Amino acid sequence: xxxxxxxxxxxxxxxxxxxxxxxxxxxxxxxxxxxxxxxxxxxxxxxxxxxxxxxxxxxxxxxxxxxxxxxxxxxxxxxxxxxxxxxxxxxxxxxxxxxxxxxxxxxxxxxxxxxxxxxxxxxxxxxxxxxxxxxxxxxxxxxxxxxxxxxxxxxxxxxxxxxxxxxxxxxxxxxxxxxxxxxxxxxxxxxxxxxxxxxxxxxxxxxxxxxxxxxxxxxxxxxxxxxxxxxxxxxxxxxxxxxxxxxxxxxxxxxxxxxxxxxxxxxxxxxxxxxxxxxxxxxxxxxxxxxxxxxxxxxxxxxxxxxxxxxxxxxxxxxxxxxxxxxxxxxxxxxxxxxxxxxxxxxxxxxxxxxxxxxxxxxxxxxxxxxxxxxxxxxxxxxxxxxxxxxxxxxxxxxxxxxxxxxxxxxxxxxxxxxxxx
Numbered sequence: 415x416x417x418x419x420x421x422x423x424x425x426x427x428x429x430x431x432x433x434x435x436x437x438x439x440x441x442x443x444x445x446x447x448x449x450x451x452x453x454x455x456x457x458x459x460x461x462x463x464x465x466x467x468x469x470x471x472x473x474x475x476x477x478x479x480x481x482x483x484x485x486x487x488x489x490x491x492x493x494x495x496x497x498x499x500x501x502x503x504x505x506x507x508x509x510x511x512x513x514x515x516x517x518x519x520x521x522x523x524x525x526x527x528x529x530x531x532x533x534x535x536x537x538x539x540x541x542x543x544x545x546x547x548x549x550x551x552x553x554x555x556x557x558x559x560x561x562x563x564x565x566x567x568x569x570x571x572x573x574x575x576x577x578x579x580x581x582x583x584x585x586x587x588x589x590x591x592x593x594x595x596x597x598x599x600x601x602x603x604x605x606x607x608x609x610x611x612x613x614x615x616x617x618x619x620x621x622x623x624x625x626x627x628x629x630x631x632x633x634x635x636x637x638x639x640x641x642x643x644x645x646x647x648x649x650x651x652x653x654x655x656x657x658x659x660x661x662x663x664x665x666x667x668x669x670x671x672x673x674x675x676x677x678x679x680x681x682x683x684x685x686x687x688x689x690x691x692x693x694x695x696x697x698x699x700x701x702x703x704x705x706x707x708x709x710x711x712x713x714x715x716x717x718x719x720x721x722x723x724x725x726x727x728x729x730x731x732x733x734x735x736x737x738x739x740x741x742x743x744x745x746x747x748x749x750x751x752x753x754x755x756x757x758x759x760x761x762x763x764x765x766x767x768x769x770x771x772x773x774x775x776x777x778x779x780x781x782x783x784x785x786x787x788x789x790x791x792x793x794x795x796x797x798x799x800x801x802x803x804x805x806x807x808x809x810x811x812x813x814x815x816x817x818x819x820x821x822x823x824x825x826x827x828x829x830x831x832x833x834x835x836x
Contacts, residue, residue: 419449419806420700420782425743427780431809434702434741438778441802442817443704444721446789448478450486450807452698453785457490460690463672467679467686470536472516474654474691475501477786480803482814483695484508493536495654495689499526502533512536516651516687518565518615520545520587524552531558539565539613539651541588543597546607553606562601563611563651566594568632570616570625587615594636598645609645611687612637615653618692621665623674626652630678637684647684654689658696660783661735668693692786699785701726701801702741703765705777706757715750717773722756723763724795726781726788730762738766741778748772754779758796789815794823 419430427434429447437447460471472493475484479501484494485508493514494505505515515535517526520542527549530538540546540562553560567588589597601607614633616625630652637647652675657665666674668690679686703721710716728734738754749772756763765781773779792800799818804811 417452417455419452419698420780422743427739427741429700429806429811432806432811434700434780435778437804437806437811438702438704438741440811441804441813443702443778444725444801445702445817446699446784446801446803447702447811448480448483448695448699448785448803448805450805453483453486453695454490456694456698457487457492459668460672460688460694461490463668464676464686464688467676469686469688470514472514472651472687472689473694474689475505476790477691478695478699478788479504479790480814481508482803482805482812484510486805487694493687495691499523499529502526502530502535506533516563516613516689518613518689522548524548527552528556531556531560534558535561537561537563537610537649537651539563540597540601541565543589543593543600546597546601546604550604550607559606559608561608561610563609563613563647563649564589564594564597564601565613565615566591566633566636568614568616568629570629570632588613591632591636595639595643598640599643602645609647611647611649611651611684612640613651613653613687615651615689616655618655619657620655621657621663623666623671626655626671627674627678630675634678634682637682649685649687650679650682651687651689654691654693656690656693658692658783658786660696660737665693694786696783696786699783699788701781701784701788703779703781705773705775705779708752708773708775715752717752717754717771717779719754719756719765719779721765721781721801722758722796722798723760724758724793724798725756725801726765726784727791727793728787729765730760731791736766736784737782738769738771739780739782740771740773741780744772744774744777747774758798794818797823799823 470493472495488509497519518539565588703719707718723730802817803815
């Protein structure tokens with residue numbers, strides 16, 4: 415689908431046509447680097463995969479919300495799946511079209527709903543009866559009509575990590591399958607609601623199409639039941655969640671994924687929406703980090719790097735395996751098995767454990783496949799500024815987010831007024 419932009423040339427790792435060592439020297443470490451070519455290629459793979467039907471690919475902004483990344487996708491005609499008012503503002507700032515935005519999320523605030531209505535987004539993916547009532551009330555007060563779909567929970571096991579499974583009865587997302595028909599009928603009677611579609615999202619990092627097919631078959635049964643009651647839908651949103659390769663996974667390509675799902679949708683006059691996030695941006699990004707020290711406690715070897723769990727939390731949060739590679743291939747030092755750990759004062763602060771590496775203090779490492787759920791989940795824990803973000807485009811590098819400094823960390827804070835207590 416997507417030729418790798420991060421390859422070695424003469425034992426030096428490159429990002430498209432720029433040596434990663436040059437990027438580290440120019441922008442410092444840790445830094446996230448994204449390939450424009452890979453981002454655009456991954457988006458186009460989805461757009462092409464669904465080209466046989468009326469469709470809209472809505473990039474899941476939560477995966478990577480940098481406005482430089484969003485702007486690249488907006489230029490290609492991408493839609494966007496958002497989960498907050500902040501993400502909505504990012505998409506608009508990046509040049510995204512309001513009529514290509516779908517708004518998901520279980521706890522939409524009054525302010526966020528009002529903003530989305532005023533912006534005239536394509537659709538709200540409604541996740542509860544209470545949310546439906548709130549949208550109706552706000553739409554009435556604004557004298558607008560809200561286009562909605564219900565996110566239906568098909569109770570299908572996505573066979574993924576429990577933290578990123580979203581389609582089971584026990585998860586917080588969506589409305590119960592058995593309640594959906596009554597909720598649609600309730601919505602149909604509302605004065606400022608327009609029923610537009612149906613939505614389903616069962617989880618993230620799925621490496622088999624079968625759970626998607628199972629969920630879609632259940633949802634299509636509900637579509638038929640709705641039609642029997644006189645409720646005709648305009649679109650079906652099949653969600654996102656297609657996995658990527660981090661280690662040895664062999665996920666379906668977008669073409670394979672679309673082929674099986676479109677086979678279920680044959681002869682149905684429904685526009686198809688999908689919401690890929692990770693599958694577009696994950697493989698298109700790396701994070702550069704520098705080895706500060708090598709440490710040996712007798713039983714284990716540690717590579718102490720300048721990137722921590724505040725910069726990239728996936729390994730700590732999910733136990734996620736992410737590939738670590740040296741920027742320069744060297745033969746003048748010994749190879750050892752290292753735990754690659756960061757500077758944050760938590761035992762859980764690691765990027766990778768038991769990795770065979772040939773490195774020395776001062777060397778650069780990259781964490782591969784870091785373009786999704788990387789910077790977006792970064793924090794300022796331990797008063798650490800968040801990393802820089804860079805997009806490479808051939809032999810050009812564009813800084814799309816400056817590294818945070820101390821003034822950024824304390825912006826909005828102030829000292830307590832009063833006299834000293836000596």
